[in-house]
Amino acid sequence: MNRIKSTQVDAPALRILVVEDNDINQLLAKKILSMLGHQIDLAENGLAAVDAARKVSYHLILMDIRMPEMDGLEATQVIRRGFGGDHQPMIFAMTALDSEEDEDQCLTVGMDGFLTKPLSVSHLREKLAECKAHFNLPAK
Helix, strand or coil: CCCCCCCCCCCCCCEEEEECCCHHHHHHHHHHHHHCCCEEEEECCHHHHHHHHHHCCCCEEEECCCCCCCCHHHHHHHHHHHCCHHHCCEEEEEECCCCHHHHHHHHHCCCCEEEECCCCHHHHHHHHHHHHHHCCCCCC
16 A cells, blocks of 8 residues: 655545445544545444435545445435435445446446545545545645
């Protein structure tokens, strides 16, 4: 994995929800994103993600696909149907699945992008820059 130097903060900060049922993956994503200067909240499944997204206006949701109670695909559909246009976060799949079919399925349900685990800092930064551009935030 690419190393992050403490001086490599991605200002301005994004408000990000990490939806992941694995504690280690949650901690890793939170550590990387926090070191990059972003505000992070965690949810352990799709139901918790939908609830969190109703309460907080996120720029970005990093959504695992396979989770208990409600998977990431269903949670994405609920978020896309249930929120007004101004409140829509970008949603990127964050998954160990790596086939073109999996990526197509994620895009079909309304996700904006696809990240594979383990997370690559450089690829993550590209997606964060894409999110900032979407919300007209300066890159740095």
